[in-house]
Amino acid sequence: MSESKQLPDGTEGLIFREDAQHRSEFFSERADVGRLLEMVTALTGEIAILRARLDTHERLAASGSGFDHARVEAYRAPSDVLAYRMQQDQEMIARVFRAVTEEIDRLASDADVRKVLMEKKA
Amino acid sequence: MTVHAMMPEATHDEAARFAHVVSLKNFLMRNLEPKWRGYVDEHLTPQFAAAGRDAAEEYRDLERRLAKLGAYRTWQALTVAAQEEMWRSVGQCVDRQLGDLDTRAKTIDGGSVRTDSEFVAPRYLSKVDIHLMPGGYAADRGGDDVRQGAVFDKAAALYHMGRNGGELNDVRGHTIVQHLFERYGNLQPKRILDIGCTVGHSTTAIASYFPDAEVHGIDVGGALLRYARARSASLGQKVHYSQQNGEQTDFPEGHFDLVVSSAVLHETSFSALPRIFKEAHRLLRPGGVMINLEVPLRFDTHSTWSRIRGLFEALHNNEPFWIGAQTLDVGAIAKSAGFAEVLAGYQNATPKADRAAAPTFTTKSGPVHVVWYMVSGVK
Structure with a gap:
């Protein structure tokens, strides 16, 4: 099921998913992809986080204060x-998700995709 | 050093994780979403028009078809993942220090909090966890629990990406006061009520302008309100919080001079919103003022993509009234509730209200966080 099943509540104006209690x-249909x-x-x-920690180490080193666990944690x-x-x-x-972009x-x-998206409701 | 004594402290790595959540949200909002907006509004919508069709009117069908595309589903999944990661990372930070926070709240004097163990939150707030926040607004472990408030407060700046006044998240409160100064400058409120106050972001800001006023805030969660009281007190404001439904409170008739709400109406429903306005009218003394601040979005002006994006917000960020609220004539509802001199328009967001500032209330809309939709009136 790839479509969002929508349950509009006509009297209250609320829109919920059919399975609103779940994420x-x-x-x-391809749980492994998700x-x-x-x-x-x-x-x-x-x-x-690793890059931030590395950056902290580099900055502490450049400042000449030296670094240990406590100094890194306090930075x-x-x-x-x-x-x-x-x-x-x-x-x-952006580099990691470049394929999506x-x-x-x-x-x-892509004319085929456009055709599908513009199909009239049966 | 935190912005107030109740704000959970982040370790080095927790702070880095929070920053990453903001980066991910930025990437989705500034890199990926504009591509969908461009594709839908600038490519597809004209094609629909050339075929004699209105894509904006067909937005629900179009959204279903977009969801067949892997790239679209990836954008959806990433957007939800970023939101879930925000709550998860903040939740872990809060849980690490929850005992300290519960204790700290008790040591901070000022204001009051009144909870009700029998309270039942209305369906529009209880059916789903709004904003995907686990437990929603109402979760409460009882006793001295402040967890839900701490999580909401810490996450709010990430959620708004700093655009609502950084970690204080109080720009909307200042903007409400600016509207009051501009349009109801003679009002000197002695009693103020904030409906749907959460942790008092706006309530505390509003209270700071009226040091002699008795300020109240109501919401649906006990843990939220215990945190709110301590938070306000730590910022020097004595606010009285109580667990109540804004549709029907236990305050006496004519008790308040000013009743406000801040970004609350879009989390109610077609029937609840008019009831909240009627209750605000009942609570105000003659001549009292109601001011509501809302997201500056109107459905009838939305492009095709904005409608599809609104549907995503409703279905996947658990904002079930997101579209419904944008279709309502809120000013007309205020008039029906009995308010006079009703104003509906847009107020520039401001980090500090100023009686001498040039007026900014207008009928011209603008982006969220730059302007806010205001509906106000006099009893």
Whole structure:
């Protein structure tokens, strides 16, 4: 089931999924695809944390203060460092999910997809 | 150093994880979503028009067909995953220090909190976990529990990506006061009620302008409200919180000079919203003012993509009234509830209200967080 089953509540204006009590599943007919996507997404988070920790080590080293576990834990990135890290992080995310970006770009020239999307309701 | 004494502290790696959640949301909002918007609004919609059809009118069917595309489902799944990761990472941070937070709340004096173990949250808030927040607004372990409030507060800045006043998340409160100063400048409220106050983000900001006023906030969750009281007190504001349904409260008739709500109406329903306005009318003394702040989105002005995006918000971010609220003439409902001099328009968001500031209330809309939709009136 790839479609969102919608249950509009005409009297209250509320729209729920048919399975509203459960999380949304977008790849239920290919659960392995959904799980893989979740794992890749989670891994980007782990990479981001590792990179932040490495950046902290480098900055402490450059400051000459030396680093150990306590100093790393106590380090709080100032706003310019946070901005730098987020820029790096977003570039990493864009590289990881590049295939998705390119696939959306490709759609504009796909006449078959357009035909399907414009099918009149039977 | 946190912005107030109740805010959960993040370790080095927790802070990095939170930043990553924001990065992921940024990527989805600024890189991927504009591509879907461009494809749907600039490519597909003209093709529909050339065929004599209105894609915006067919948005539900179009959304179902888009969901056959792997790339579209990947965008949907990533958007939900980012939201779920936000709640999961904040939840882990809060749980690590929950005992300390519960204890800390008791040591901070000021204001009051009144919970009701028999309270039942209305269906529009209880059927699903709004915003995918596990447990929703109402989850409460009883006793001194503040968990749901701590999670909501810590996550709110990530959810708004800092655009609602950073970690204080109080721009909407200041914007409500700016509207009051601009349009009802003579009102000197002695009693103020904030309906649907959550952890008091707006309530606390509003209270800061009226140090002599008695300020109340109501919402549906005990843990949310225990946290809210301590949070407000830690920011120097004594606020009285109680667990109540905004459709029918236990306050006396004519008790308040000012009744407000902040981004609450889109989390109600067709029948609840008019009841909340009628209750606000009952609670106000003659001459009292009601001000509601809402998301500045109107369904009839939406492009095809904005409608599809709204459907996603309703179905997959658990905002069941997201579209319904945008179809309502909220000003007309305020008039039906008995309010006079009803205003419906848009107020520029401001981090600080100022009586001397140039007026910004207008009928011209703008982006969320830049302007807010305001509906106000006088009893």
